[in-house]
Amino acid sequence: MGTRSAAKAHRQSLEHRLRNRSARSATKTAIKKANDAILSGDLDAARDAVDEAIISLDKAAQKGVLHHRNSARHKSRLQIKLNAAVAVRQVSGEAAEEPKKQSSASKKTSKK
DSSP states (O other): OOSHHHHHHHHHHHHHHHHHHHHHHHHHHHHHHHHHHHHHTOHHHHHHHHHHHHHHHHHHHHHTSSOHHHHHHHHHHHHHHHHHHHHHHHHHHHHHHHHHHHHHHHHHHHHO
């Protein structure tokens, strides 16, 4: 390092690198947990995990660890996966409920 200011800038960059690496790692872990929770099929746990991942992504973007568009892209993809899992659950739940509705409707018509 030629100057004192260059030496200070280097020290600061090393500190920032460690701090950023920690935040980036925590964010990646939160995203992986959210993806695993979505794939497991437990929607309540998946919602909680996605919320945690979104909070982690927002913090990383706010600190400048991730670019804000990178954060937005990850959040969008997580929400799309969660919404798809919820839709699958609702469709499979409606398919199981439809015969019950038809049977109750047929009972009403037989009473007439």
